[in-house]
Every structure is written in C-alpha cells, then in structure tokens.
Amino acid sequence: MRYLSTRGQSPAQSFSDILLGGLAPDGGLYLPEQYPQVTAEQLAAWRQLSYADLAFEILSLFATDIPAADLRDICQRTYRAEVYGYARQPEKAADITPITWLKEGIGLLELSNGPTLAFKDMAMQLLGNLFEYVLAKRGEEINILGATSGDTGSAAEYAMRGKRGVRVFMLSPHGKMSAFQRAQMYSLQDENIFNIAVEGMFDDAQDIVKAVSNDHAFKARYKIGAVNSINWGRIAAQVVYYFKGYFAATQDNSQQVAFCVPSGNFGNICAGHIARMMGLPIGKLILATNENDVLDEFFKSGAYRPRGTAETFVTSSPSMDISKASNFERFVFDLVGRNPARLAELWQQVDQGGFDLSSSPEWAQLEQFAFVSGKSSHADRLATIRSVFASDGLMIDTHTADGIKVAREIAVTGMPVLVLETAQAVKFAETIQEALQQSPAAPQGLADLETLPQRITVMPADVEQVKQFIVAHSE
Numbered sequence: 001m002r003y004l005s006t007r008g009q010s011p012a013q014s015f016s017d018i019l020l021g022g023l024a025p026d027g028g029l030y031l032p033e034q035y036p037q038v039t040a041e042q043l044a045a046w047r048q049l050s051y052a053d054l055a056f057e058i059l060s061l062f063a064t065d066i067p068a069a070d071l072r073d074i075c076q077r078t079y080r081a082e083v084y085g086y087a088r089q090p091e092k093a094a095d096i097t098p099i100t101w102l103k104e105g106i107g108l109l110e111l112s113n114g115p116t117l118a119f120k121d122m123a124m125q126l127l128g129n130l131f132e133y134v135l136a137k138r139g140e141e142i143n144i145l146g147a148t149s150g151d152t153g154s155a156a157e158y159a160m161r162g163k164r165g166v167r168v169f170m171l172s173p174h175g176k177m178s179a180f181q182r183a184q185m186y187s188l189q190d191e192n193i194f195n196i197a198v199e200g201m202f203d204d205a206q207d208i209v210k211a212v213s214n215d216h217a218f219k220a221r222y223k224i225g226a227v228n229s230i231n232w233g234r235i236a237a238q239v240v241y242y243f244k245g246y247f248a249a250t251q252d253n254s255q256q257v258a259f260c261v262p263s264g265n266f267g268n269i270c271a272g273h274i275a276r277m278m279g280l281p282i283g284k285l286i287l288a289t290n291e292n293d294v295l296d297e298f299f300k301s302g303a304y305r306p307r308g309t310a311e312t313f314v315t316s317s318p319s320m321d322i323s324k325a326s327n328f329e330r331f332v333f334d335l336v337g338r339n340p341a342r343l344a345e346l347w348q349q350v351d352q353g354g355f356d357l358s359s360s361p362e363w364a365q366l367e368q369f370a371f372v373s374g375k376s377s378h379a380d381r382l383a384t385i386r387s388v389f390a391s392d393g394l395m396i397d398t399h400t401a402d403g404i405k406v407a408r409e410i411a412v413t414g415m416p417v418l419v420l421e422t423a424q425a426v427k428f429a430e431t432i433q434e435a436l437q438q439s440p441a442a443p444q445g446l447a448d449l450e451t452l453p454q455r456i457t458v459m460p461a462d463v464e465q466v467k468q469f470i471v472a473h474s475e
Ligand SMILES: *Cc1c(COP(=O)(O)O)cnc(C)c1O
Pocket: 118, 119, 120, 151, 152, 229, 262, 263, 264, 265, 266, 267, 268, 269, 319, 320, 399, 422, 423
C-alpha cells in the first residue's frame, strides 16, 4: 500500500514513511492510493474478533510495510482492557468500545474509556507504540512539539510517556485549562514528558509551535515532529471502531448502521467515510457541529467558508471549536473524483475565503457518500444532557450531547443509530453542573488526580525561550 498526496505533487510513500511526518511536501494530505476493499467473507470472519485482533486485520491492510507478527504484537499491547478500563460498564471493558443503548433506541459507542477519557486515546495509544517501533527500527529519535487547550495534548502525553526515542514538549496556556485537565497533564512524572505552561492564551502557544516549525534548520537539527489530527496513523486507527461498532449493533452483514459523529477537525468522521469506502455497510454518516458550523453549512449548501480564529466561538463543547477543518481536504478529494489538480484549485480558493460547489457537477455526487449534518447550541446541549439524565440516569459530556441532539433531529429509520461518545462527562464538569446542578464523579482510580504533585515549567510566550528549553532537554 502506497500513500499519495491530495495535491498530487509529492512522491508516493509507505505507511512508516508518512507516520512520523505531517503534511505532504506539496502541502496536501496523504491518503491510500486506493481504499482496500473488504470482502463478504472477511466481514463474516471479523464479526467474532476481539478489538485487538480486528485492529490487526484492518491495520494490516494499511501498514503493509510492517511485518505481520510485529503489527499484531503492537495491536495486542495497545488494545487491552487495562488501557481502556474506564468503561461505563466495567464488565464490558474487554470490548474496548462497548455500546450503551439509550431507552429511546440510540446507541452510545463508548470511545472515551482510555487514560484521558476522550476518544483521542483510541488512536493516540496506538501511535505511541507505532512511533516507538518505527524509531527503534530506524535508529532515530523524535521531539514532539505541540500546543494544547486540553484533549489532544493529554492524549499525546499519555500515549508517549516512557516511550524510547520520543520526547514530548507540550505547550498549554498557563492557568486556562480546567483543574481536571491540568491535573491530568501536569501530574505526569515521566522523564520524556515536558509540560510548558505559557503565560498567554492557546493561540500564543500555537504561534510558538508554528514559529519553531518554520525554522527549518532548527526543526531538522532537533528532529521536531507533531502528532496533530492530520496524522494518517490516527485516521487509520479510528477506522477500526466503526467496524467494531457495526458488528456490535447488527446480527448479520446485510444490515446497515448510521453513525453520528460530533465533529471539529473532521478526523473522526473521516475514518467513518473510509470504513464505508472499504465496504462496511454504513447507511448514513451524520455530522454534528456546535455553534462553529462551517461543516454543517457545507453539507447543507455546498459552500465551504472557513473562518478566522477571531470569528470562532468559544463554546461549552470546546474540542469542536474549529472553523477550519484540517481533515476535510481528504473527503473533498474523494468527492471531486480524486482529481488532485481540481483539489489544489479548490484549496487555493480556501486561502482566499472558501469555495462553493453548489452549482458544480461534483455536488451531485454528494448523495453517494451518505453524509447528512446538523448543528447544536449551548441551550441544546443543556437540554440534551438533562433529557438523557432524566430518561436513562446517564451523565453524558457536552460533545456527545451535540451528537445526540443532531441524531434525534435527523431521525434515520430502518437501521440502528450509533452516536460516538467522544469524552466522559467529568472532563466538562462545569457544564454538567449547569445542566443538572450536580457534578459527575471521576471514574475509579482518578478520584485523587487533583491532589497529586504537578511538574511544569512556566514560561513567557517567547519562541527563543521555548527553543532553548528544547535544546537543553533533548540530549
Ligand atoms: C477532538 C474531539 C472532537 C472532534 O473530533 P474531530 O476528529 O476533530 O472531528 C469531538 N469531541 C471531543 C471530546 C474531542 O476531543
């Protein structure tokens, strides 16, 4: 399996080659040359598999340059009940992503049972083990530099802690994250994890990461890498739970399932699109946004108009506060018939404000991709959290609430609907308190998290000081 760039100007690469990088050199995103096609026999055989075995079967279609025995071992070490042990239903922890059925008939596919209680652990934990493996094979090291306002940074740190050849330098806005989020990240004592609290906002932290990455000499000398949401390995790992959820929600492979996905950077639902392109019988892919609704606008109108950071709303489902969806380019590449010249032309228009496909023949192709969309607001979120608590006694998080709100509204018939549960309520306790006048309990084992000693370096928002810190700690 080779990987090509959506912009068509970069040479094809192997899975291991693109694993440690980000964008293709031509500015595009990597995708498989063609999507592997799953046969009826494979689907029938996979229905019985454990999560780890299923992950191996699916990932071996994508990571063809990793020997099967090694990949199987990596999948077994990653997808263990002890790693994904924060299940709502502890007796089902071995399923890794069990379904909780609500009384109204909607299923919650639990993706937030990993160490940081958000779905990003599903892929990031695999990435940690894959990075260690590929770096050891190549005799290389990497210094991962990132900026976070919460979920991504902690998922990356918990995935990379203690991994040989990997150091993580994670910038976060000093004093701006919730007490739970701070405790989660800053209590890590691993020698290869460095938390840097920047005196400023998230955007200041992000700007420092960009400035360091644009210093090409520094980047090469200190082997600076990233694990952001465009990483192909993360997308590939996410394909697995669509298969697992499908099998758990059906009796046989003639049935269809609809998935509803709370979306920001389009990474999660992109994996669903790929699962469907491989032949998994997905009847609908329902995309849910919050008030930051660029993607809902596109699927309703054909116009994609990304907004600037200044026009991005700060909402109570903050991990979806994104106005430029970094993985969306992968889907549009398929929508325009995998024509890289056309894709490059559209992304030139994105730089000038956006594009509108509504009067192009490509727009007529949308229907064959089974996407529909909807949006949610803070008031919707509160109402949904209340109604699920009243009917089922479950506390759901704010992002999952956006998904349930939209799934209810779209009301697909003739197939089960699974809403992807992207985080646990305790991570967004403030809004749960607002909705229910009570706070969610931390899962067992995490109750004392906020009392643990913390290890951080506080620093002004200054590129040079961050660089000096990396230099001093990367020998
Ligand atoms: C990252 C995240 C999302 C958005 O996922 P994308 O892949 O960016 O679309 C939704 N909910 C939670 C809790 C997240 O952490």
